[in-house]
Amino acid sequence: MDKVYRLMNIITMGQTTPTSPPEPEIALKHRRASRWFHWTNFPLLALMIWSGILIYWANDIYHIDAGDYRLKFFPRGWYTALGLDHRLAEGMAWHFFLQWFFVLNGVAYVAYTVFSGEWRQLVPRRGTFRDAWLVVLHDLHLRKTPPPQPQKYNGAQRILYTLIIFFGVFSTLTGYVMFKPVQLYWLRELLGGYETARFLHFWLAVGYVLFFVLHVVQVARAGWNNFRAMVSGYEVK
Amino acid sequence: MRRLTARSLMLGGLVTLLALVAFLAIRTQAHDNGIPWFLRTAHDFNGRLWSGLFSAQRTPPKKGAPAATKPRVNGLLGIEAPIDVRTWRLRVYTEDKLVKTLPLAGLKLLPQTNTATQFYCIEGWSTQFSYAGVKFSEFMKSVGIGGQYKYVGLETPDGKYYVSVDLDSMMHPMTLLAFEMNEQPLSNDNGAPLRLIIPIKYGIKSLKRIGTIRFSNTRPPDYWAERGYDWYSGL
Numbered sequence: 001m002d003k004v005y006r007l008m009n010i011i012t013m014g015q016t017t018p019t020s021p022p023e024p025e026i027a028l029k030h031r032r033a034s035r036w037f038h039w040t041n042f043p044l045l046a047l048m049i050w051s052g053i054l055i056y057w058a059n060d061i062y063h064i065d066a067g068d069y070r071l072k073f074f075p076r077g078w079y080t081a082l083g084l085d086h087r088l089a090e091g092m093a094w095h096f097f098l099q100w101f102f103v104l105n106g107v108a109y110v111a112y113t114v115f116s117g118e119w120r121q122l123v124p125r126r127g128t129f130r131d132a133w134l135v136v137l138h139d140l141h142l143r144k145t146p147p148p149q150p151q152k153y154n155g156a157q158r159i160l161y162t163l164i165i166f167f168g169v170f171s172t173l174t175g176y177v178m179f180k181p182v183q184l185y186w187l188r189e190l191l192g193g194y195e196t197a198r199f200l201h202f203w204l205a206v207g208y209v210l211f212f213v214l215h216v217v218q219v220a221r222a223g224w225n226n227f228r229a230m231v232s233g234y235e236v237k
Numbered sequence: 238m239r240r241l242t243a244r245s246l247m248l249g250g251l252v253t254l255l256a257l258v259a260f261l262a263i264r265t266q267a268h269d270n271g272i273p274w275f276l277r278t279a280h281d282f283n284g285r286l287w288s289g290l291f292s293a294q295r296t297p298p299k300k301g302a303p304a305a306t307k308p309r310v311n312g313l314l315g316i317e318a319p320i321d322v323r324t325w326r327l328r329v330y331t332e333d334k335l336v337k338t339l340p341l342a343g344l345k346l347l348p349q350t351n352t353a354t355q356f357y358c359i360e361g362w363s364t365q366f367s368y369a370g371v372k373f374s375e376f377m378k379s380v381g382i383g384g385q386y387k388y389v390g391l392e393t394p395d396g397k398y399y400v401s402v403d404l405d406s407m408m409h410p411m412t413l414l415a416f417e418m419n420e421q422p423l424s425n426d427n428g429a430p431l432r433l434i435i436p437i438k439y440g441i442k443s444l445k446r447i448g449t450i451r452f453s454n455t456r457p458p459d460y461w462a463e464r465g466y467d468w469y470s471g472l
Contacts, residue, residue, distance in 0.1 A: 023238065024238060026238050026241075035245075039249065039252075043253075043256060047260075055361065056361065058359075058360035058361055059358070059360040059361035059362045061361075061362070088359070088360065089271060089272060089461075089464060089465030089466045090272060090465060092359075092466065092467065093272045093273075093276035093277070093279070093280060093465065093467075094276065096279065096280065096283055096467070097275075097276050097279035097280075100279075178361075180287060180471070180472055181297065181355075181357060181472050182295050182296065182297050182436070182437045182471075182472040183287065183290060183291065183292065183295050183471075183472070185295050185296075185297075193298070194355065194357065194363050195363060198361065228242050231242060231245045231246060231249060232238075232241045232242040232244070232245040232246075233241070233245070234238060234241055234242075236238060
């Protein structure tokens with residue numbers, strides 16, 4: 001990949017035959033490892049949520065009340081329409097199989113981010129929260145001036161991309177509390193007991209879905225060059 | 238740039254295709270007791286891993302419920318037909334040999350234990366109750382059976398519900414042959430006259446109205462494991 005990159009630079013600097021049209025200047029944005037972690041996580045998380053719903057169906061107790069209105073997670077018709085009912089055994093089988101890969105991919109990603117030093121571009125730092133607020137105002141068309149983005153990610157991205165890792169950590173921990181509440185009694189007590197762990201596990205899953213929606217909207221808004229960088233690694237400057 | 242993107246898209250497409258093929262292959266492969274054998278293998282792998290880490294020192298929270306609260310009832314498999322508690326007998330087998338027949342009064346002569354637990358259902362909910370009876374380990378001593386068997390199988394008198402459990406889990410100090418819940422004699426729907434309470438497993442293993450107990454080195458059949466659930470089901 002680097003060879004190609006150098007070749008491209010030579011081309012853009014016009015050191016080849018003058019007849020070839022000038023190529024745009026490109027730069028590496030997402031390294032190969034990050035891209036693999038990202039795209040491996042996507043189907044795994046999707047399948048974890050899918051099998052999680054198959055399990056949750058068997059005892060679907062959570063809801064949001066707003067006055068007289070109750071938003072139930074989920075209405076009976078919703079399961080039957082999507083064919084997600086009466087599949088507890090299948091859901092558990094997939095969930096406890098795939099969790100290995102979901103957790104290993106997540107651990108590998110965090111280890112890579114730490115050892116490569118890429119964490120510096122990701123974690124919030126001084127001024128990140130103010131920057132994030134400016135991003136929100138700008139994206140909601142309440143403020144004209146573009147927010148500052150001195151590095152790879154803006155303030156909002158730093159917060160969310162860090163937060164989502166903590167989601168993963170807590171999904172894993174609360175999941176294991178439910179999986180082995182007796183053997184992992186210390187973890188169970190640390191996280192407030194079995195019922196609390198189950199509550200957190202469910203709402204974290206809802207959190208992923210909300211993150212996904214926001215992420216896809218923002219990626220669509222950012223355009224092809226940005227998306228292509230997550231596929232090929234390179235962006236056009 | 239175009240070449241780079243095309244190459245990445247092609248590689249990505251190929252990997253996606255392979256992953257999809259793997260997913261569909263697992264879904265459509267031959268079933269082993271209700272789930273694809275690959276997933277059954279994963280269940281058994283997790284089971285072996287956790288039975289290796291198993292510690293009988295670990296106990297569920299000892300949280301009871303007020304005396305005489307009615308314990309939650311979640312299914313009547315194998316106990317729907319009426320039963321005459323006075324003529325009920327517990328039959329004990331080693332492998333296929335009947336070695337003992339016991340009335341309830343005989344069991345009540347053994348040392349009794351009264352404890353409480355948080356009890357977990359495979360559906361996701363948990364409940365709390367106190368329960369009293371005879372430790373399974375005490376029962377084994379009384380019938381003269383040591384640790385020479387790997388599995389214990391339990392069955393309702395009508396044979397319609399049956400479970401099997403590894404011996405280590407049966408020896409856990411909170412595994413009881415119970416005849417009381419919340420300080421009341423067992424109701425019919427909670428498994429009178431004698432039921433298993435094994436709070437280190439999902440509730441599906443805590444068989445009600447025990448008819449036979451079988452010690453064996455080959456794993457006795459298990460109702461829910463035949464229907465796609467994890468056999469080990471340890472918590």
